[in-house]
Structure formats: C-alpha cells, structure tokens
Amino acid sequence: MSCDIYENYEAGQVSRATFEEHISVCPECNTKWSRDAQILKLAQSLSRPVNRPELWPQIERGLRNEIASDRKIFKWPVSISKYYRFIRGAAAVLIIAVSITVFLQKGEAIPEKGLISASVLKKVQDRETEYMQAIAELEKVAAHKMTAMDINLMLLYRDKLETIDAQISECREALQQNPVNAHIRRYLFAALRDKKETLEEIMHYKNQQKTDS
C-alpha cells in the first residue's frame, strides 16, 4: 500500500515540518518529492514560442471588424466647446450639412447613415487622397499670395484655414478607430471641400485685385 502523506501534504492536510520529517524516513515519498522537484525545475526552464510581430495587426483587424459590425454609436472625441469653436471660426464650415455630393461626380455616394462597405471605403480613401493632393498644390500658391493680402483679410483666412485643419485632424483621429463610419467620412469631406474652396478663393481674390487695378 503506497504512502499518502505526500498527497496529504499537497492538499494542505499535513504541515511542512511534518512532511520534511516524513520524507527523511520514507523512501517512496522522498523519491516522488525529488522527482517532482526535478520536473518542476525542467518546466521552469522551458521557453515560450515566439509570437509573430504580425499577430497584433491581425488581432487588431479582427477587433475593428467586430467594433464596426456592432455599429457602436460614435462618440465624438472632442469636448463640446472645441466643437463650437470650429463652427464659430468659419461660417462656411457647415459640419451638419447633408448636401455632401462629393461622390456624385464619381458615381458612388457615401450612404446617408451607418457604415460604408469595403469597396466604397477604398473609393472614399482614393478621393480623399485626390483632395489632399489638390489642396497641397493650392497651399503652395495660396501661402505666397496671402502674404501680399491686406493684414486683416489675411488673418481672417488664416483663422478659417486653421479651423478647417483642426476639423480634418479630429476627423482623421476618429476614423483611425472607426474607418467605416459614414458620418465621420462626410464631415471629413465637408472639411476637405471647404479647404479647397477657401484656397481657390484666396487665389481668385488676388487675381481679382490684379484685374481691378
């Protein structure tokens, strides 16, 4: 019949002192105890498998898909006071405008509400890139023209552009967490269109002045 003192010790029914005294006289328990200590030491020496650096991006994609498919209500990340600061700075920045028609030129509209599909998302992102490229070209010329403007007018335009840029930045930050949210995409397009139109206005103003003179 095998000795069960070791098992009783592991179950907390025998004190350590009693057990240590026991294994000094019980070869069976002593052998088991020693062998277990060796196995435990060997187990502690085992390394872990390497997890690939690509694993987190994979998990992240899965999470974002779950978040998107849950259609969580978007929480606007900025405080209300900052939101109203954007509207105050530029009358033309009509964030709530529902008359977005950016996609009408290319055929596929951003849906009125909810989420956009992967194929539409690609087209949306391509259009955003086109806008950004146009804006970048206009900025180079507009910056130069603004320096020649009346100071008060220049400050007005600069304030307006800064407000629009802040709106673009906040939309982009929100889209990082929720890339398929149609509402945020519309706000972003409204801002991009406003910026492009403002820059064109700056260039036109300068040209008008030349014409008048």
Add this chain to the structure above:
Amino acid sequence: MIRPLENEDEIVKNCQSGDVRAFEAIYRHLKDSLFGTAFRMLGSTEDAEDALQMTFIKLYHGIMNFKHGSRLSTYVFRILLHVCYDFNRNNKEQVRQPIQENDLYYQPENELQMQLEEAIQQLPEKMRECFVLFAIEGFQQDEIAQMLGVKTGTVKAHLFQAREKLRGLLAPQ
C-alpha cells in the same frame, strides 16, 4: 506572477469605449504568457494565434461585464482558457501533431525539454492547464483557482495528479 497593468482602471474604461489602443496595451502586457499558455493547451503555434485572436474578440464583447476590483489579467486568462476548451472540443477528431514539428516559432533546447513538452501534451486538459499555469507561467495557486473558477484545493489536487502522471510518463525506461 504577472504584475498588474499600469492604469488598469483607465484601460478597462477605454476598452469599454471601444478604444483599440487599450486592447493593444493589454495585448502587449500579456502576450508572452497568453501565447505560451495557448500553445501548450493546443499544441500548435498556429492554433495559439487563433486562440489569442478569439480571446480578444471575446474580451471586447465581455469587457462591459468586467468588475472593477478584479484583476484584468485573471479575466483575460479565464477567457483564453475557455477559448482553448472550445477549440479542443471542436477538434477532438484531429490528430495532434507532436510539438517538434512546430519548428518555425518554437524548438525545445534539449531532449529532456522535448520529452517534457510531449508529456505535457498527454496530460488531461484540467491537469495540463493547472500545470502549465503553475509550473511554466508561474501563477500562484489561488490565481489559477480564480482563473478556473474553482477552489484552490481543486487546483492543488489537479497539480498533484499532473505531477504523478508526468512522473510516470518521464520515468527512465
């Protein structure tokens, strides 16, 4: 024992808001231990990766029920172990490949380690998880009991039985 996450309450709150960066913070903090546990529960790095992905999806869905005051790591591990149970139940018919064939991401350093890895894979599920969490991942018995939702005495019993079985499997021929 895994040290607690810094700003754990804030991370939980951000997870509940759907902030993916908060989930990433949890992942970075626990990934090695989670992956190691999943690997030994499932016997494959590929399956362990799938288990981790499922764990974070389930964490996202379950985080609203997380009780502040409990340890987040315990909660995450509990989810992982459930995912591993489900995976093993659904793949009972599949023949588990010996670990040495997963040589892309893991290779035991010597023959003894290889033998122990193979022996661990032969342990029944409950014994294997207790042994892996205690002997390899370094959790305390009461932590393991919380993860498994059992009493500490149950964990001790599983550990004792696991060691008994391993002694037999690793006995000199």
